[in-house]
Every structure is written in C-alpha cells, then in structure tokens.
Amino acid sequence: MTLLAVERIKLLSTRSPWWCALVALVVTAGFTALVVGNADEQFPATVATTQFGYSFGLAVIMVLAALAVTTEYRFGTIRTTFQAIPNRGSALLAKTTVIAALSLVIGEVTAFVCWGLSTLLQPNADLALNSTADWINVAGVGVVYAVAAVIAVAVGILVRHSAGAISLLMIYSLAVESLIQLIPSIGDDIYEWLPFNVANKFLMGDGGSNSGRAADAGMPLSTSPLSPGWALAYFAAFAAVLLAIAITTAKKRDA
Amino acid sequence: MIEAQGLTKRYGKTLAVDDLSFSVTPGKVTGFLGPNGAGKSTTMRMILGLDNPTEGQVRIGGKRYHELHHPLRTVGALLDAKWVHPNRSARAHLAWMAKSNKISPRRVDEVLETVGLSAVANKRAGGFSLGMSQRLGIAAALLGDPEVLLFDEPVNGLDPEGILWIRKFMHRLAEEGRTVFVSSHLLSEMALTASELVVIGKGKLISQSSTDDFVARASENSVKVRSPQLDVLRDALTRASATVAPADDGVVVSGLDIAKIGEIAMENGVVLHELSPQRGSLEQAFMQITGDAVEYHADLEAEAQRALAPTAN
Structure with a gap:
C-alpha cells in the first residue's frame, strides 16, 4: 500500500496526467459528437457508434502511461526510486498498478461522457x-x-526513451496491426x-451493440475467433507477459 | 561504515572500476578523489545498488544495499542534483521519498528548513538554480536522518558562498558521528573538506591515507640549485640518493631536504649561486601522482600555445 501511495504522489504531482486525461476526454468526446451528430436515418446512431472514438483516447492513454515511465528515466528519478525502494519489481509493479487504475478511471469517464x-x-x-x-x-x-x-508501461520500461x-x-497500434492483414495468405491468420x-x-x-450491422456506422x-471474455483474457495475458519481461529486464540492468 | 572489496565494473571492453578495495569510517569526512572518468560515480552507484558490480562487493554497515530495510534511513545520497522531475515541486519530490521509507511528513519541512528552501518549497524544481537544486539534493539525502551520506561532486558549479556552505555542512555531519563520503576531482577542495582520502585513477586504488599525508606526499618539495661546479655537486647528490634533473641554468633536486643539500655542497666545497625551494601547486602534484591514470589526456601545452598564438601576432 505504501508503494502505491508513493506512485500516486509521483503521478499526480506533475501536470502531464491531468493534461492527458483532459485531452483523452475532449478528443474522444469531440469525435463522438461529430459521428453521432451527423448520424441520419440511413445510419442511425447505436451504442457502438457512441464509442466510435475510443481509439483516439486509447492513443492518448498509451502516451500518458509510457511517459510516466520514460520521464523517470529522462530525469533520473528512476534512480532515486530504486535507491528508496531497492526491490525494483515491487516499485515497478506499484507504478503499473497506479497508472492502470488512473487509465481505468479516465476510460470509464470518457466512455460514459x-x-x-x-x-x-x-x-x-x-x-x-x-x-x-x-x-x-x-x-x-x-x-x-x-x-x-500496462502494455505502454512495459514498453516504456524496455525502451526508456520517450520518443x-x-x-x-x-x-504498432495505429498502423502495424492493420498492415499485417495485407500479407498474402497468412496475413489474416496472424491478424486474428x-x-x-x-x-x-x-x-x-x-456486433450486438451495433444493431447487428457490421461497419456502416x-x-x-x-x-x-475468441469469445469476448476470452478476448479480454488474451489481451490481459499479453500485457502481463510484456510487463514480466520488462520488469525482469529492469532488475538485471544498471539503473 | 562503507567497505568495498575487490569492486570491479566492466562496460564491454572498458574497465571502469578495477579491483577497488577501501573502507570509509564514521565520524569524519572521507574524500573520494580522482580525475574525471576515474570511476568515482560508477563506484558510488555500485554502493547504492544502482549498478551491479561485475565482481566484488560493497557493504554498508555489514549489509548489501538491497538488504537494507528502508534504505533512505541508513544511507542518504546526492549523486546528481538534476535527478528531480522539473514539474514537481520541491516539497512533492521529498514527500514521495519520505512516504516510500515511512518517514514522517514533518521531516520534509524540517530538511527544507535545514537547507534553506522553505520559501520555495512549493515552486517547481525545474526553475531552480544549480545551487538550489544542490540544496534540494542535500535535503533529499538528509531526509531519513541517515548514518551514511554519499555526495558526488557536490560543489561542482557552485559559487564560493555555496561551496563554503557545503564544506561547513559536511564537517557538521561528520562531527555528529556520521560516515561522510564525498567525491571530487579537485585536491585543493578535498584538502579543505576531507580528513581522509581515497584516491583512485583509471578505476584503480592509488592510495588511502589521511589527507595530511597525501598532501605532504603530493607537494613533496624539490629544490632548485645553481652552481658553477654543477658536475661535482651532481655526483655528490646522486651518491646521497637524491634525484637530480637538469633545469634551465641549473638542476632541480628532489628527494633531499634543502638543508641537507646545503650541507653536501659545503662538504664538497661547492660554491652555490642559488638554493631555492620549488613549491609546485597541489593540483600539479596531484596530476603527477594520477598522471598515468588519467583516462582522457588533453595536451595542455599545445592547448596553451594555441590559445596564446593569436595574441602574439
């Protein structure tokens, strides 16, 4: 609990998380307003349409999460952190938990707004x-x-540089995944x-939330091919493995 | 109490720290002296468990750094004053550190008061001058009221007032019975601050002794002698196992007392035109001692010539 409090103080005592939260909200809501506001009888708004802009917020969240780690490397505070908490695994896990919790809150607020x-x-x-x-x-x-x-934090720990x-x-998230589909014959199998x-x-x-329509609006x-539940488990497991690799690397490396 | 045994750090092919063993005792300021690139900062990072030694180990009060419970309460360190998030306030920076080692939040205000930053405690640290950053770094080091304190080049870039403040501060910490280990590349600074010296060059230990001993050895006097009967005198001095080196219009003798040289001249019936002590600066002497051990040599002579050339025209 102490470590969570430490990371909470660290995260919320700089301005960038507040800005990122605001940007995530404004960009996503603005895009939703454009899409939903222009829905007509041919393409009526559905629940899915209201969340059409979520990937914009997602990009901002990943920037926030990656920055929360890379700025620590950039400004040397990661060394102060490891000096105060020599158990690097716990320190980084606490940081990940706090950032994930903040992202959850921002996500829920954005989605319902x-x-x-x-x-x-x-x-x-x-x-x-x-x-x-x-x-x-x-x-x-x-x-x-x-x-x-969590994925962004793991990448931040591994790469260490903001840019x-x-x-x-x-x-990766905006281009590589969709480009892989273009690989002949195996592309679609990988993309799945x-x-x-x-x-x-x-x-x-x-597509249950989209009135059964595919991609019209x-x-x-x-x-x-996974069910929604297994899809979440798969996504979370991917993040967990990446984080485990990142923390193992950080433990071995010189800070 | 800090004890390093056979501490070695290798980066690829370069050996940054080479089989370094030394100990730092409580109650005095111990200087960690060496030219830039000698491995001082690397050693300090290994003491704090930030870098892993390739071989050897370093213990603080008998424990390795990662074995310490709430390490900030045992070891305080200022390695780089710029290791602060520029958009975080001084108070917030100390607050998270205090929280991490279960140090009372009241202590944050105490150390801010000690280093004289109370008035700017809520200002963002990015706007601090170097002197203020250095004070914040010292406040962070003092936070856990630790037994052992490490400072890496604390006076670098400070104005004379700041240097004096830090020097007095270290003496006070040592008088309180703490172990104070401070690195510098300036012997003149260390001569005023430290009573013990650990000297390294190219990652190797050159000496560990009291500062007085080291300074005496470093500034070992040489004597300039001019005489019309130089050949006779040179033989006599060499027999007395002195080192004689030719100088402009005489010789420079080292390894013998000035009085002894006069006596030898007298015994051999040699007329003296000059017998004068040559006092090199402390820095020159230090450069001589660590001369072979400097990682990045600059050709100072050539540099000086080049700098002077335009004015000569």
Whole structure:
C-alpha cells in the first residue's frame, strides 16, 4: 500500500496526467459528437457508434502511461526510486498498478461522457444500455484503457526513451496491426491473434451493440475467433507477459 | 561504515572500476578523489545498488544495499542534483521519498528548513538554480536522518558562498558521528573538506591515507640549485640518493631536504649561486601522482600555445 501511495504522489504531482486525461476526454468526446451528430436515418446512431472514438483516447492513454515511465528515466528519478525502494519489481509493479487504475478511471469517464453526450445529440435514437453487449461496449472501454496502459508501461520500461517508446506504441497500434492483414495468405491468420484486434473483439463482440450491422456506422468488427471474455483474457495475458519481461529486464540492468 | 572489496565494473571492453578495495569510517569526512572518468560515480552507484558490480562487493554497515530495510534511513545520497522531475515541486519530490521509507511528513519541512528552501518549497524544481537544486539534493539525502551520506561532486558549479556552505555542512555531519563520503576531482577542495582520502585513477586504488599525508606526499618539495661546479655537486647528490634533473641554468633536486643539500655542497666545497625551494601547486602534484591514470589526456601545452598564438601576432 505504501508503494502505491508513493506512485500516486509521483503521478499526480506533475501536470502531464491531468493534461492527458483532459485531452483523452475532449478528443474522444469531440469525435463522438461529430459521428453521432451527423448520424441520419440511413445510419442511425447505436451504442457502438457512441464509442466510435475510443481509439483516439486509447492513443492518448498509451502516451500518458509510457511517459510516466520514460520521464523517470529522462530525469533520473528512476534512480532515486530504486535507491528508496531497492526491490525494483515491487516499485515497478506499484507504478503499473497506479497508472492502470488512473487509465481505468479516465476510460470509464470518457466512455460514459461520450454515451451521455450522444443521448443528448440524438434523443430519438435507441441508445439505452439494455444488453450485456451494450454494457461491455461502454463500460469495457475503461478496462481496455487500463490493459493498454500496462502494455505502454512495459514498453516504456524496455525502451526508456520517450520518443522511442511513444513512436513504437503509436506505429504498432495505429498502423502495424492493420498492415499485417495485407500479407498474402497468412496475413489474416496472424491478424486474428494481434492484441489490439483481440481487444476490439472484447468491446464489440459480434456486433450486438451495433444493431447487428457490421461497419456502416461504428467500429469495424474484430476478426478474432475468441469469445469476448476470452478476448479480454488474451489481451490481459499479453500485457502481463510484456510487463514480466520488462520488469525482469529492469532488475538485471544498471539503473 | 562503507567497505568495498575487490569492486570491479566492466562496460564491454572498458574497465571502469578495477579491483577497488577501501573502507570509509564514521565520524569524519572521507574524500573520494580522482580525475574525471576515474570511476568515482560508477563506484558510488555500485554502493547504492544502482549498478551491479561485475565482481566484488560493497557493504554498508555489514549489509548489501538491497538488504537494507528502508534504505533512505541508513544511507542518504546526492549523486546528481538534476535527478528531480522539473514539474514537481520541491516539497512533492521529498514527500514521495519520505512516504516510500515511512518517514514522517514533518521531516520534509524540517530538511527544507535545514537547507534553506522553505520559501520555495512549493515552486517547481525545474526553475531552480544549480545551487538550489544542490540544496534540494542535500535535503533529499538528509531526509531519513541517515548514518551514511554519499555526495558526488557536490560543489561542482557552485559559487564560493555555496561551496563554503557545503564544506561547513559536511564537517557538521561528520562531527555528529556520521560516515561522510564525498567525491571530487579537485585536491585543493578535498584538502579543505576531507580528513581522509581515497584516491583512485583509471578505476584503480592509488592510495588511502589521511589527507595530511597525501598532501605532504603530493607537494613533496624539490629544490632548485645553481652552481658553477654543477658536475661535482651532481655526483655528490646522486651518491646521497637524491634525484637530480637538469633545469634551465641549473638542476632541480628532489628527494633531499634543502638543508641537507646545503650541507653536501659545503662538504664538497661547492660554491652555490642559488638554493631555492620549488613549491609546485597541489593540483600539479596531484596530476603527477594520477598522471598515468588519467583516462582522457588533453595536451595542455599545445592547448596553451594555441590559445596564446593569436595574441602574439
């Protein structure tokens, strides 16, 4: 508990988490407003449409999480941290937990603000959360943000440089996964198992929250063969393995 | 009490620290002296468990750093004053450190008061001058009221007032019975601050002795002698096992007392035109001792010539 309090003081005593939270909220909500506000009879707004902008917030969350680690390397405070807490594993786990918790909160706030905003913009659309799929699609955003934050922290620990870690995360999550689909014959088989595609499966399932439509006005459906529950487990396991590798590396390395 | 035994650190092919053994005792300021790049900072990082030694080990009060419970209460260190998040306030920086070792939050205000930063405690540390950062670093080192204190080049870049403040401060800490280990590349500074010296060059131990002994050895006097009968005198001095080196219009004798040289001249009936002590600066002498052990040699002569050349025209 002490270590969690330490990391909470560290995280919240700088301004960047506040800015990142605000940016995540504004960008995601703004994009949602554009999509939902322009929905028409041909493409009516659905619960899935209200969460269309979640990947924008996701990018911001990963920047926040990676920066929380890489700035410690940049400014040398990681050495002060390891000096105060020689057990590097506990120190880094505590840091990851705090960042993941903050990401969860930001994700939930963003998701429900987007949903609430949509009900105001389209009072006649059927946006009520009346199935498990609907609930997962909205409330699951925070969970995906939290797991993505763990991935970003792990990459931050491994790479140690802000620019390097952030470009790696952004290029991977925004470009590499979808480009892999273009590889002939095996591309699609690989893509089915890539983490962010699988995370999408958890949120969207088989499109239950999107009134059964595929990609007309909402996120394209994931190609993952897993059930939403297993998809989340797979995504979380990927993050856990990456974090374990990062912490093992940090223990061996000179700080 | 710090004890290093056979401490070795290798980075690829370079041997940064080479089989270093020394001990630092409580109640006095021990200087850690060596030219830039001699391995001082690496050694300090190994003491704090930040870098893993390739071989050997270092113990603090008999324990390795990672075996210490709440290490900030045993060892306080200032390795780099810039190791602070620039957007975090001085108070927040100390607050998280205090929390991590279960140190009372009241202690944060106490150490801020001690180093004279109370007035700027809530200002962001990024806006601090070097002197203020250094004070914040010292406040962080003092936070756990530790028995052992490590400072890496604490006076680097400080103004004379700041240097004097730090020097007095270290003496006070040692008088309180703490172990104070402070590194520097300046012998003149260490001569005023430390009573014990651990001297290293190229990662190897050169000497561990009291500062007085080291300074006496470093500034071992040589004597300039001019005489019309130089050949006779040179033979006589060499027989008395002195080292005689030719100088402009005479010789420079080292390894013999000035009085003894006069007596030898008298015994041999040699006329003396000059018999004068040559006092090199402490820094020159230190450079002589560590001369072979400097990692990055600069050709000072050539450098000076080049600098002077434009004014000569």
